[in-house]
Amino acid sequence: MTNLKPVDVAIIGGGWTGLLTAKEITEKTSLSVAVFERGGPRKLPDYALTMDELDYNIRLRMMQNTAEETITHRHSLKDSAVPVRQHGSFHPGTGTGGAGEHWGGASFRFLPDVFTLRTHLLQKHGAAKLPEDLSIQDWAVTYDDLETRYWKAEQMMGISGKAGNLRGQKVDGGNIFEGPRRQEYPTPPLKHSYASSMFEAAVRRLGYHPYPTPAANLSEP
Numbered sequence: 001m002t003n004l005k006p007v008d009v010a011i012i013g014g015g016w017t018g019l020l021t022a023k024e025i026t027e028k029t030s031l032s033v034a035v036f037e038r039g040g041p042r043k044l045p046d047y048a049l050t051m052d053e054l055d056y057n058i059r060l061r062m063m064q065n066t067a068e069e070t071i072t073h074r075h076s077l078k079d080s081a082v083p084v085r086q087h088g089s090f091h092p093g094t095g096t097g098g099a100g101e102h103w104g105g106a107s108f109r110f111l112p113d114v115f116t117l118r119t120h121l122l123q124k125h126g127a128a129k130l131p132e133d134l135s136i137q138d139w140a141v142t143y144d145d146l147e148t149r150y151w152k153a154e155q156m157m158g159i160s161g162k163a164g165n166l167r168g169q170k171v172d173g174g175n176i177f178e179g180p181r182r183q184e185y186p187t188p189p190l191k192h193s194y195a196s197s198m199f200e201a202a203v204r205r206l207g208y209h210p211y212p213t214p215a216a217n218l219s220e221p
């Protein structure tokens with residue numbers, strides 16, 4: 001057995017959560033941190049040269065190996081829980097980066113209403129119309145509380161997009177239903193594909209407000 005050098009903080013799992021927590025702790029404190037990741041590291045050649053479709057897309061090499069470790073599932077309370085041995089649409093990642101290595105990168109902020117959903121439902125329907133055991137709660141923070149944090153994360157990731165609500169001012173071409181942003185996105189929106197250009201033109205004619213998806217896929221350096 002190898003004895004590692006003692007550290008102040010051990011983080012289990014090197015996905016977005018673990019790695020960002022490590023980054024914050026080491027930037028803001030003098031604590032030492034070790035991140036333990038069950039999967040292997042990945043280097044540029046893994047992507048550039050050997051992305052074999054069968055290996056990665058069909059055999060799901062970047063995903064948790066369900067033969068080794070998985071979640072359990074039961075269809076009803078009467079069933080026994082059984083291990084899930086085949087991935088469906090839910091693809092938990094493995095290896096440094098976690099699911100962030102193969103995610104789509106769509107990087108929306110939550111809408112302001114999401115944080116106060118319980119209040120919203122009570123106002124709209126009245127307590128009498130809602131089930132007594134309604135489990136939905138308001139968050140302990142609001143969109144406004146998080147706005148500067150969203151901005152910090154968006155800068156760190158270089159999110160591409162177009163603002164639709166700048167300090168309360170609706171901006172055509174962005175998502176006019178989003179919560180107010182203090183700044184434009186750090187990088188411009190990704191270029192439209194031919195199909196998305198056609199889609200945009202078509203839905204504009206119908207009176208909708210199409211906008212480019214905010215993406216953690218850089219549109220420029």
Ligand SMILES: Cc1cc2nc3c(=O)[nH]c(=O)nc-3n(C[C@H](O)[C@H](O)[C@H](O)COP(=O)(O)OP(=O)(O)OC[C@H]3O[C@@H](n4cnc5c(N)ncnc54)[C@H](O)[C@@H]3O)c2cc1C
Binds near residue numbers: 012016092095098
């Ligand atoms: C296919 C797919 C597409 C997605 N697309 C988007 C998107 O477009 N936009 C969006 O916002 N979100 C998207 N998501 C969701 C997003 O990727 C995840 O919410 C996010 O990456 C989760 O990060 P995490 O660090 O919390 O967890 P994970 O990324 O799951 O990281 C956990 C890490 O812990 C490791 N680990 C687990 N157990 C142990 C252990 N016992 N010991 C050591 N290491 C361990 C795992 O290997 C993994 O690397 C997508 C997810 C998937 C699966």
